[in-house]
Amino acid sequence: MTKLETSILDILQEDCRIPMEKMAVMTGASLKDVASAIDALEKKKIILRYSPVINWDRTDRERVEAMIEVRVTPQRDMGFDAIAKRIYRFDEVKSVYLMSGSYDLLVLVEARTLKELAAFVSGKLSPLETVTGTATSFVLKRYKEEGVIFENDDTDRRLVISP
């Protein structure tokens, strides 16, 4: 990673709608260099998507989220990768992580209703032949995501003018 690439990631992480011209000014690089650095970051799959952090709780969309701890039997030569792949292909699954500790995979699942989510666990996840056990915990409230605090009191407490 070049210094320019690191700077661009810092800028985009704060606001991914910032025009490339502004990024060029902020980093002191040419527009062309910024464009090719972004290109490189995308090609290297370092930047995967430009998406907002949304607080769904403030919308009227019905939505349930759960974190499911999954215990599996690793497969010869494939380890956990094959089973992880089978799990992440489901549309309901938002994230899958291989974990150290008392279980193997952490699966973040999103559904419209509790019923849908229950159906996913009992009907799709648990029956997979290498899955030996699951423990589902529902998300009750989201406080912070991607470094963004949801109910943050971020009022500027500074004096308007100070010496």
Add this chain to the structure above:
Amino acid sequence: MNYDRYLNSRIASVPPSGIRRFFDLAASRKDAISLGVGEPDFRTPYLIRDAAINSLIDGETQYTANRGLLELRREIAFYLSSRYAVSYQPEDEILVTIGASEAIDLALRALVSDGDEVLVPDPSYVSYAPGVIFAGGTPVPVETRQEDSFRLKADTLEKAVTEKTRLLILPYPNNPTGAIMEKSDLEAIAEVIVRHDLLVISDEIYSELVYGGHTHVSFAAIPGMYERTITINGFSKAFAMTGWRVGYACGAPEIIAVMNRIHQYAIMCAPRQGQVAAAAALRLGRENNYESVETMRESYDRRRRLMVDAFRSMGLDCFEPYGAFYVFPSIRRTGMSSEEFCAALLQEKDVAAVPGNAFGASGEGHIRCCYATAVDKINIALERMGDFVNAHS
């Protein structure tokens, strides 16, 4: 009742800060975007806050030594020697104060006698000249100019020296101009200092905020200047700790002892939790190579470039500031004075900036804009200012 005969006339003669008047004006406009702040927009990193919280939980609520916690003075000694190659003894050459502000006041009170002249680069931070007057001295402004990138020039300084001159205040990186002094600039100043046998109060509070490939050079690191310099620094700017009020002064044991005499009678000690947090700031910095300072600096630097570029595209004359977090463009082409410009900008566009003349006569024709504010707000403010400058030129 008329209190005039009770009030100290020397102190009552000093007018309130020119910023105060503008503060009232700006505070009355709730939706204004302020480029008038003089502090970081970061909060103190959590690990530093946590150190103070734990200290309270552990019941550390007592006075500390007058000179400050030894642990903190040791961290300061290590910090200054590793970052700026100046070494001070924690036992008798470092004094922890309530912000760099107290350190400046103590230094002036310890070193200025009635009638002494103190050289103060102009424009500069608003407290120096009043501090000199409070101490019984006479502040002598030394003009700095945009064509010199607001650096203090040896020949201008030389001309301001009289037989009454005792002291120079050297505030770089500079508030409000954002100017820095490079090693060669400081060496030229050092010659004048030696020739006229002067001492220097070097206020280096913005030492960590230097950009564009430049590095901060401590005045005490210039050959021959160690014994003539009181180095002042603090935690407000580098570690986003303005409200904690912790700073320090370093210098010859004889001078620090006299400063400490005022401090021990007037103050006792800086608040303990501030000192604990400050020690944590330096310890964490030492352990992670000042990672949080570096992150903040990079973020400021991007906003600095953004602001300078915008002022130049508006057609304003704007020298590139390599220090602090201020840009100091000239607004002369609008034909307005600094105060007229800032008042009208606030009135018409809801953007607050500080008139340059609040920092001294040489600041007239300029405005101080702080870029320690979120990028989206800076962008809106700059757009509005662009419209404003267009409409008024």
